[in-house]
Amino acid sequence: xxxxxxxxxxxxxxxxxxxxxxxxxxxxxxxxxxxxxxxxxxxxxxxxxxxxxxxxxxxxxxxxxxxxxxxxxxxxxxxxxxxxxxxxxxxxxxxxxxxxxxxxxxxxxxxxxxxxxxxxxxxxxxxxx
Numbered sequence: 001x002x003x004x005x006x007x008x009x010x011x012x013x014x015x016x017x018x019x020x021x022x023x024x025x026x027x028x029x030x031x032x033x034x035x036x037x038x039x040x041x042x043x044x045x046x047x048x049x050x051x052x053x054x055x056x057x058x059x060x061x062x063x064x065x066x067x068x069x070x071x072x073x074x075x076x077x078x079x080x081x082x083x084x085x086x087x088x089x090x091x092x093x094x095x096x097x098x099x100x101x102x103x104x105x106x107x108x109x110x111x112x113x114x115x116x117x118x119x120x121x122x123x124x125x126x127x128x129x
Contacts, residue, residue, distance in 0.1 A: 004063025008050075009071070012042040043068055 013036075020035025027033060047064045050056040055062065 004060045005065075006063070008046065008060075008064055009043060009067045012046060013039045015039065015042050040068075040071060043071065088091045 016037070016039025017032060017035040019038045020032040024031050024033040043064070046055070047068065051061060052075075
């Protein structure tokens with residue numbers, strides 16, 4: 001079986017890890033800060049840009065979509081192994097950061113859906129014209 005999109009995924013993962021380490025060094029923290037999240041952002045941006053420019057064949061687009069869908073559960077599994085007890089004992093800042101990030105994410109879901117619906121309507125209007 002040929003697996004498409006793995007090179008793009010691995011490149012984005014490596015770039016995200018490097019960016020996370022550099023950000024950690026910039027903040028004087030001796031750890032990777034958000035490397036996996038940056039990798040996901042890079043994957044979304046590069047795959048979207050490649051689709052718009054026509055650089056990705058259809059099979060590769062489907063492979064990237066598959067790996068992007070698999071990537072989210074992997075990120076959740078990776079984050080679940082972190083030491084939650086020490087984060088909670090670290091103080092109220094860790095708890096507030098988690099609540100704030102979750103709340104903002106939940107509030108942005110309707111905004112993203114609205115943007116997608118408006119883009120779909122624009123596309124349909126262009127096709128009708």
